[in-house]
Each structure stands twice: as structure tokens, then as C-alpha cells.
Amino acid sequence: MSKPKVLISDALSPAAVQIFKDRGVEVDFQPNLGKDKDKLADIIGDYDGLAIRSATKATAKIIERAKRLKVIGRAGIGVDNVEIPAATAKGIIVMNTPFGNSITTAEHAITMMLSLAREIPQADAFCPSPSPAKLTPAAGR
Numbered sequence: 001m002s003k004p005k006v007l008i009s010d011a012l013s014p015a016a017v018q019i020f021k022d023r024g025v026e027v028d029f030q031p032n033l034g035k036d037k038d039k040l041a042d043i044i045g046d047y048d049g050l051a052i053r054s055a056t057k058a059t060a061k062i063i064e065r066a067k068r069l070k071v072i073g074r075a076g077i078g079v080d081n082v083e084i085p086a087a088t089a090k091g092i093i094v095m096n097t098p099f100g101n102s103i104t105t106a107e108h109a110i111t112m113m114l115s116l117a118r119e120i121p122q123a124d125a126f127c128p129s130p131s132p133a134k135l136t137p138a139a140g141r
Helices: 014-022 037-046 060-064 084-089 102-117 120-126
Strands: 005-008 026-029 049-052 071-074 093-096
Parallel strands (some): 049 071
16 A cells, blocks of 8 residues: 655645654645646646645645545635535545644733733834934944
8 A cells, every 4th residue: 555645735844744754644845836726736636635724725626636635634724725615526525723823822812911011002102213314224333
């Protein structure tokens, strides 16, 4: 039995790519491919899985040409960039990772609360804007 073959068509961290490899999956990492719908449509027929983020749009045309595709995994919240009816009609599972950004979101929320508690927005509004001369590095220094 051959190894499953997954195309990663958007930028993912090296750790994510390594997870696939550690589990015996053959990975084709092409982080800029998602922007080129025609090229993606030309090669998608060779893969069992497609891992995407926001740049790749899994359109009906692409899904139609995906002869071996069994799963589309979206690294992030939502699957609005996948044509679900087309995938469902071909028996392709579509999944996402809705909690992938939860820690970052929590950190941001706490930072914003601390900013409000310390009145940072008000302090920023109170300070006069620097003149353009103060923003330009001095010549010869």
C-alpha cells in the first residue's frame, strides 16, 4: 500500500509539515500554489489530501479535477473558501481547525483589557503628533 499524498498549497509552519511526515504521509509543500487556481486544478488529481489556509479557494472546478482527493483540511476557522456542495457530491470530507487561534485570541483580548485599564488609548490621544522632522533620522548621526 502506498503512502497517502497531501498537497499543502498555502503557507504552514514547518512543524505542521513535519507532523504529516512523522505520520507517514508524503507531503508536497507548495506554499504559493493556492494563488494560482489553474495550476492547482492541473495537479490536484495526484493527491489524496489538500491542506489549505486562506489563499487557496477549493472551487467546484478544482474539486471536479480531484480524482483521488478524500479530504480537504482548512488550517483555521471556517471553510468559506471551500465549495462544500461540490466536495460533498464527490464524498470528500471537509474539516477545519476552529480552535487553532484560541490562545492568540485570548492573549489579544487580555492585552486590550490591560490597555483600557491603563487608559493607553486616552494617553495616546492626549499626546500631540510628532512633526515629520522628528520622525526623520538626523543626517550624519
